Amino acid sequence: MTTEDLGLDPTARHVTVSAPGKVNLSLRVGPPGADGYHPVATVYLAVSLRETVTAIARADGRITVGPSGRHISLVDTEDVPWDERNLAHRAAAHLRHTLGLDPDSHGVHLEVAKQVPVAGGMGGGSADAAAALLACSVLWETGHTRAELAELAAPLGADVPFSVLGGAAVGLGTGAELTPVAARTPVHLVLVPADAGLSTPVVFQTLDELRREGHLTDGPTRPEVNEAVLRALTAADPLELATAMDNDLQTPAVVLFPELSDVLDLGLDEGALRGMVSGSGPTLLFVAQDEASALRLASAIEERTGVRALPVHGPVPGAHVL
Numbered sequence: 148m149t150t151e152d153l154g155l156d157p158t159a160r161h162v163t164v165s166a167p168g169k170v171n172l173s174l175r176v177g178p179p180g181a182d183g184y185h186p187v188a189t190v191y192l193a194v195s196l197r198e199t200v201t202a203i204a205r206a207d208g209r210i211t212v213g214p215s216g217r218h219i220s221l222v223d224t225e226d227v228p229w230d231e232r233n234l235a236h237r238a239a240a241h242l243r244h245t246l247g248l249d250p251d252s253h254g255v256h257l258e259v260a261k262q263v264p265v266a267g268g269m270g271g272g273s274a275d276a277a278a279a280l281l282a283c284s285v286l287w288e289t290g291h292t293r294a295e296l297a298e299l300a301a302p303l304g305a306d307v308p309f310s311v312l313g314g315a316a317v318g319l320g321t322g323a324e325l326t327p328v329a330a331r332t333p334v335h336l337v338l339v340p341a342d343a344g345l346s347t348p349v350v351f352q353t354l355d356e357l358r359r360e361g362h363l364t365d366g367p368t369r370p371e372v373n374e375a376v377l378r379a380l381t382a383a384d385p386l387e388l389a390t391a392m393d394n395d396l397q398t399p400a401v402v403l404f405p406e407l408s409d410v411l412d413l414g415l416d417e418g419a420l421r422g423m424v425s426g427s428g429p430t431l432l433f434v435a436q437d438e439a440s441a442l443r444l445a446s447a448i449e450e451r452t453g454v455r456a457l458p459v460h461g462p463v464p465g466a467h468v469l
């Protein structure tokens with residue numbers, strides 16, 4: 148759809164921003180607090196699957212969101228709500244409200260183009276929120292730095308601040324308290340999206356149930372950062388990284404989506420150094436020795452499963468204007 152089809156002025160000012168999806172190289176989860184949120188200690192890696200959001204000034208003060216006509220989405224967007232529930236929409240409304248901007252002169256239409264699988268545990272909606280936040284901040288000339296926007300982003304979702312900053316980082320608290328990690332580039336991964344999504348809260352709840360019933364050991368109230376993953380990132384050693392990675396949400400994700408274990412076995416069979424669920428899943432990540440191995444692994448997985456496998460690398464930069 149073009150800006151004219153939407154009734155927007157084709158000469159309206161616009162800003163386009165790109166923001167990355169992520170994987171969690173480590174995700175350690177404690178018991179839920181009174182607000183239902185779980186304390187985590189995670190190691191994020193921003194990867195080369197990116198979302199693109201264009202913010203176009205609206206003269207009528209409304210905030211609207213829709214799929215992009217100028218950049219193509221590479222994933223199925225059927226389950227994306229194109230209304231005020233959309234995380235890009237929520238980001239624009241949050242910025243306008245928090246800064247006390249006059250709604251009449253701060254309307255915006257957000258065009259979203261997606262590369263990150265929806266509900267895949269890769270923070271695609273969070274990347275849309277991060278991109279929308281920066282795009283609106285530039286469009287509305289708020290003068291915020293990226294660090295300030297990352298702080299403003301926390302109420303939008305635990306993963307949103309990380310997509311603003313990108314790179315690699317430790318996330319504490321709900322995952323929004325970030326400390327950048329100096330990673331030697333690049334880590335080569337193969338991502339295998341599933342044909343259906345998993346709900347993040349349901350995966351967290353399933354972890355709680357499995358722990359309550361004694362199928363899994365309880366996590367500490369304050370989970371500790373996986374130092375071995377940090378050392379492997381600094382040393383740029385893929386085998387050390389593969390060995391050190393962990394994810395407390397893997398077992399609940401596999402319980403909810405048992406087909407994942409077959410694909411995990413198949414990836415190892417095809418030479419991956421390690422396979423793991425990405426975040427709350429069901430996307431799987433496989434660690435490869437180098438770029439050539441990642442390309443080989445991706446085509447072998449595609450051939451055997453008929454499912455698209457995506458060679459990616461990280462760390463990559465956070466949200467930036469194109």
Ligand SMILES: C[C@@](CO)(OP(=O)(O)O)[C@H](O)COP(=O)(O)OP(=O)(O)OC[C@H]1O[C@@H](n2ccc(N)nc2=O)[C@H](O)[C@@H]1O
Pocket residue numbers: 171174183184185186187189267268269270271273303304305306307320321322347348351425426427428
């Ligand atoms: C699990 C992780 C790992 O990075 O992401 P995904 O793999 O889903 O992308 C994150 O913790 C999710 O981040 P995000 O998707 O931004 O979560 P939010 O919108 O803040 O929360 C969605 C829901 O997940 C649960 N949640 C989230 C974060 C957290 N530390 N504890 C939780 O219990 C809560 O039930 C919350 O209502």
Ligand SMILES: Nc1ncnc2c1ncn2[C@@H]1O[C@H](COP(=O)(O)OP(=O)(O)O)[C@@H](O)[C@H]1O
Pocket residue numbers: 226227228232233234235259264265266267268269270271272273275276344345347427428
């Ligand atoms: N811009 C958006 N892109 C994708 N999903 C969105 C968006 N805004 C809201 N959602 C809703 O959030 C859910 C999870 O989104 P997503 O960020 O893709 O997954 P995850 O939290 O697993 O990384 C989707 O199922 C969808 O209903």
